[in-house]
Amino acid sequence: MRIRTMKPEFFSDPAIGRVSIPARLLLLSLLTQADDEGRLRHNHLQIRAAAFAEQDEVDVPALLRELEQAGRIHLYQVDDERFVAVHNFNRHQNINRPRPSAYPRSEEHTSELQSHSDLVCRLLLEKK
DSSP: OOOOOOOTHHHHOHHHHTSOHHHHHHHHHHHHHSOTTSEEEOOHHHHHHHHHTTOTTOOHHHHHHHHHHTTSEEEEEETTEEEEEETTHHHHOOOSSOOOOSSOOOHHHHHHHHHHHHHHHHHHHHHO
8 A cells, every 4th residue: 555645735625625524534545545546446344444443333335425426436346346436536646656556447437538539539630
């Protein structure tokens, strides 16, 4: 696990201010738990243990849904495995020597990348 830092702008971001304080704490924890591409396994028991230690009464599945509805994370499944992707992970973290993720991208994220790639190619072709 890598050491992560938080930029001060995290706390003044209006989108962050719209989620509950427990959800903010969970998002900070997800940033520390995620790999260098902002992905991690969706195991709410492990996520809760890392974020809230012995606080069994914290409803992590509800907080994850709150963060997803706020557009801060994406919950997805590939085959029978569930994952979490932190949106804009690289906006919050500067990784010097990034390691490739061991976890698959979501289809939504892959299609977003493909759409962006298609747009760039089309713009380059139009310039010719």
